[in-house]
Amino acid sequence: MTTALLDVSGLSCRRGGRRVFDSLSFSVAGGELLALTGRNGSGKTTLLRAIALLVPAQAGQVRWQGEDVRADREAWCRRLAWLGHQEGLKGDLTVAENIAVAERLRGHVPEPARLQAALLAFDLDRLAHRPVRTLSAGQRRRAALARVVASQAPLWLLDEPLNALDAAARAALEAALSTHLAAGGLAIAATHAPLAGARALELA
Amino acid sequence: MSGVGALFLRDLRLVWRRPGDVAVVLAFFVVATVLFPLGIGPETNLLARIAAGILWCAALFASLLSLDHLFAADYEDGSLDLLLLAPWPLELAALAKCAAHWAVTGLPLAILAPLLGVAFGLDDRSLLVLALTLLVGTPALSLIGGLAAALTLGARRGGALLALLALPLCVPTLIFGASAIEASATGEGFMVHLAILGALALVSLATLPWAIAAALRQAGE
Amino acid sequence: MADLHFLANPARFRRFSRRVLPALSIVTAVALAVGLYWALVVAPPDYQQGDTVRIMFLHVPTASLAMGGYLLLAALGASLLVWRHPLAALMARATAPVGATYAAVCLVTGSLWGRPMWGTYWVWDARLTSFLLLFFLYLGHIALSRAYDDSERGDRAAAILAIVGAINVPIIKFSVDWWNTLHQPASIMRMGGPSIDPSLLWPLFWMMGALALLFATLVLLRTETEIDRRRLEIAENQD
Numbered sequence: 001m002t003t004a005l006l007d008v009s010g011l012s013c014r015r016g017g018r019r020v021f022d023s024l025s026f027s028v029a030g031g032e033l034l035a036l037t038g039r040n041g042s043g044k045t046t047l048l049r050a051i052a053l054l055v056p057a058q059a060g061q062v063r064w065q066g067e068d069v070r071a072d073r074e075a076w077c078r079r080l081a082w083l084g085h086q087e088g089l090k091g092d093l094t095v096a097e098n099i100a101v102a103e104r105l106r107g108h109v110p111e112p113a114r115l116q117a118a119l120l121a122f123d124l125d126r127l128a129h130r131p132v133r134t135l136s137a138g139q140r141r142r143a144a145l146a147r148v149v150a151s152q153a154p155l156w157l158l159d160e161p162l163n164a165l166d167a168a169a170r171a172a173l174e175a176a177l178s179t180h181l182a183a184g185g186l187a188i189a190a191t192h193a194p195l196a197g198a199r200a201l202e203l204a
Numbered sequence: 205m206s207g208v209g210a211l212f213l214r215d216l217r218l219v220w221r222r223p224g225d226v227a228v229v230l231a232f233f234v235v236a237t238v239l240f241p242l243g244i245g246p247e248t249n250l251l252a253r254i255a256a257g258i259l260w261c262a263a264l265f266a267s268l269l270s271l272d273h274l275f276a277a278d279y280e281d282g283s284l285d286l287l288l289l290a291p292w293p294l295e296l297a298a299l300a301k302c303a304a305h306w307a308v309t310g311l312p313l314a315i316l317a318p319l320l321g322v323a324f325g326l327d328d329r330s331l332l333v334l335a336l337t338l339l340v341g342t343p344a345l346s347l348i349g350g351l352a353a354a355l356t357l358g359a360r361r362g363g364a365l366l367a368l369l370a371l372p373l374c375v376p377t378l379i380f381g382a383s384a385i386e387a388s389a390t391g392e393g394f395m396v397h398l399a400i401l402g403a404l405a406l407v408s409l410a411t412l413p414w415a416i417a418a419a420l421r422q423a424g425e
Numbered sequence: 426m427a428d429l430h431f432l433a434n435p436a437r438f439r440r441f442s443r444r445v446l447p448a449l450s451i452v453t454a455v456a457l458a459v460g461l462y463w464a465l466v467v468a469p470p471d472y473q474q475g476d477t478v479r480i481m482f483l484h485v486p487t488a489s490l491a492m493g494g495y496l497l498l499a500a501l502g503a504s505l506l507v508w509r510h511p512l513a514a515l516m517a518r519a520t521a522p523v524g525a526t527y528a529a530v531c532l533v534t535g536s537l538w539g540r541p542m543w544g545t546y547w548v549w550d551a552r553l554t555s556f557l558l559l560f561f562l563y564l565g566h567i568a569l570s571r572a573y574d575d576s577e578r579g580d581r582a583a584a585i586l587a588i589v590g591a592i593n594v595p596i597i598k599f600s601v602d603w604w605n606t607l608h609q610p611a612s613i614m615r616m617g618g619p620s621i622d623p624s625l626l627w628p629l630f631w632m633m634g635a636l637a638l639l640f641a642t643l644v645l646l647r648t649e650t651e652i653d654r655r656r657l658e659i660a661e662n663q664d
Binding site for chain 1: 206207210214217221222280281282283285286287288289290291
């Protein structure tokens, strides 16, 4: 049995005076994919944002290898790859530029080979030099997923990654996920549709 | 290259892809300035006396006009999350974005203003001082406006609210910017004004990135 | 599910304010009545300004209290941002309109005083201009705190604005003073000033105290309202 890298214990979040979730505890080990399920408004997005420290938790802790992630926010940010509801892509930049800029913002020098591989994984090589504003919703989603793959971060936080994806893109995502997990990575995905190989955590 | 530099260059590149946005702001500056002689009358002495105030006010409005997109675009397309999750201080991101805003508005305004000053009958020395004060003062305007833009992210009536928040805070910069030109025109030294203007810009530089970062963090919550 | 943590502090505040408010209101009413009688009837008219000087008994205290109110806003903002004190946000919401009203009273009395003294309702006098800007700062705070669907976001945004604004108040004051001396000869008679007669000074102090009590009463009362309002909002969000 692998030991858990990510430990969430007693996490509670409140928004607008309303409890979103209360004393939530779970852990995720290397090579594991956790699927957050639950009805709309059950707090899946808030939980992802709380893990990323984008939303403050009223109580509880998020630990990585036993250490509270709030102790070193920057080190924690380096371990994260984020895919939100909005893709975080600039419409006036091309797909390749978007991914390269995101890498630079993370403090990495983009490696052409790695970017190329990420684009190929989502069948984006022909779209690489198209401005993002000309892409369809599904193509944008793929571009954002390619950005996640290119980051090589150990923990992926994905909010509704399957949104707008067709069957081929979905297969590409599952392939990318299984490569990531096989290399010892972790992923947490908020999702409505079932994801292959995922352990589900239902939020009430 | 660091993340800060990458963000600065990204914003410049985005402006470069849509040069129309900057052109509109500069056109607004020119048109707004030209309206004053039409409203007041073409008397050269009067125009020369009020030129400093008019040009500074118009520069202030033009600078604010372009600010509502500064963080709103990132907020709407999700890029703000990437900045919040960047492994370096958000204060630097705030600074980089304001610097990019200044480079595409404050800087061109400072270059453009003396040309308009000629039409107002300002003498050569005053034209130089006008450009200098705008060069030194507009960074403060970009930072103050940046704070207002960050505070109004996702708010109702964002644009008008932004102006209401930013304008009172811009008053010191406006006063010293305009009075420097007047002091130079009347033959007094303008260095004191310019020094105070510089001090105001430095105070903004030293304090506002923190406030902007705090505003952005709470917008991300 | 009721949010007990949020209600803990405000509930304690409610118990405190229920006990204090009635007494405070009575003391305030008496103090104001005595102060107004003293200022408007008992105090002698000024040998230069005549009865116009009585405006000062409202003008000077509201000026100081409007200024102090903004500092209070900044302190409440800091306490919200640093300690996430839920009561601070509600108190700030309660304080801003009261402070804005005081600033407005200061402006109106200033211009009423200006009519007989300067012959016009408005002069770009350093003090009046500074208070006009302070009034705008208040307006910005009020507008910002109420501009969000999520009131907690409005609270935090307004808190940041209040802190930045408070740092800027002395800078604005300094620049307006500078601007004023630059553009106007110092021939305008200043209000108040150090050479004020004791027979006018004591009622002035008294009015300052009475208006401060009024400020506190209004803020406490409005804070109670804000607590109720927030409770309703939470109740609406429950289901």
